[in-house]
Amino acid sequence: MLQSLNIVLLILLVVTALTACLHRNLLVAVIMLSAFSLIMGAMWVMLRAPDLALAEVVAIGVITTTFFIASIFRTQRREE
């Protein structure tokens, strides 16, 4: 059961990372980065690292995402 949960999380990781890197709308990319950090937080719990789960979700999922949103607010929204 845990092995299949591991595989599902890994597939979700790759899917969110691909969407974050290939989408042209920068806001979508940044929100996908936040989802990526949340899935990675679940992965850290699977690897028995609760400190890292807390640190990852709050550092990359909240703080880096909010920095990105502030930067997109001041520059441009789309990639071209």
Added chain:
Amino acid sequence: MKRVLAILFVSALAALLLYAAALLPPMGDADNPTNQHIAPRYLERGPEEAGTHNIVAGVLLNYRGYDTMAEVAVLSAALAGVFAVLGKGRTRIGSTFIDGARVEFSIVSRIAVILLVSFIMLLSIQVILQGTNLPGGGFQGGAAIGAGVMISTLALGFGRTQHRVPYSLRAILESTGILAFFVVGTIGVVSGANFLTYTLPGINEQAQAIARTTMLIVVEIGIGVMVGAVATSVFFALLREKEAHDVDRAA
């Protein structure tokens, strides 16, 4: 042409890395070289030598204390870099809402955010103070404090939040991280042992355990408030210079 070359190069890199991943010993095996030499010693003697129940916090603050001090220094350097590029800007500007709107959010969202941020601050204080015995620690709690301030900025507006966390307060808090490490480390030197051993001079053995726990908590609190202040300052610096057409609301 450039895209074809890039795809070929990345595919070659991926093939090489996957081949190396197949050669590594199986994950989670008890005979792996990584589980052999130093990890059993940290796991067995961690709680008595480092004085914490959370062994990761013990490794961070005691066994690898210099790395944590350098991490705090890197945070300070990054903050100095952001201020050098974007400007410190002590002036207060009007309330900017992050989608450029000029109308405030409704009172329902404002009260909901105020309640939520209160609980976030309480939780982050708990995470900082229990960092030596439960999962958590200085960085996690400090980043949660910064996240709480950012959430209240998004909903209540820039001017109102900047009034609550002014630059004078943030400047004091940003210095406490590296100062906490330096002061606690120097106390260790004064008491006769090495730098950053958590001992007080001139007290007996039973009280040393209490002194060590207190100094660990002092260092955690220092790291926590520093990370919160740094995250807040960088967010304000990234957001600040949207000028000239904002509605000015006094706090």
Added chain:
Amino acid sequence: MIALLDNLNYAVAMILFCIGFYTVIMRSNLIKKIVGLTIMQVAVFFFLVSIGYLADGEAPTVIPGAPPPPMVNPLPQAMILTAIVISVSTTALFLSLALKFYEHHGTVDMDKAKEDKR
């Protein structure tokens, strides 16, 4: 190939690293490059902590009163905690430089800035 099924975590970490790497080298938008850099960093953290995993191990926190169960390796976890802090710092600095680039050139796209300079 069969040996990869045991090390699936390592394989996905390397695939994520290559995805991030492709984004950094091929996209000309600075914000997209920073997103790719963050994904590369998270992939490296994932790989390093997966190495320290012990099958049926518990989280490295000692509960007083009970005999400690076999625990995973705490050393990579401590190092990656420091690395996450450094990742936030470098992202903040990189974003401030991107903002300065936007003020100077009017666009965050490196190719467009190079065209407009002529």
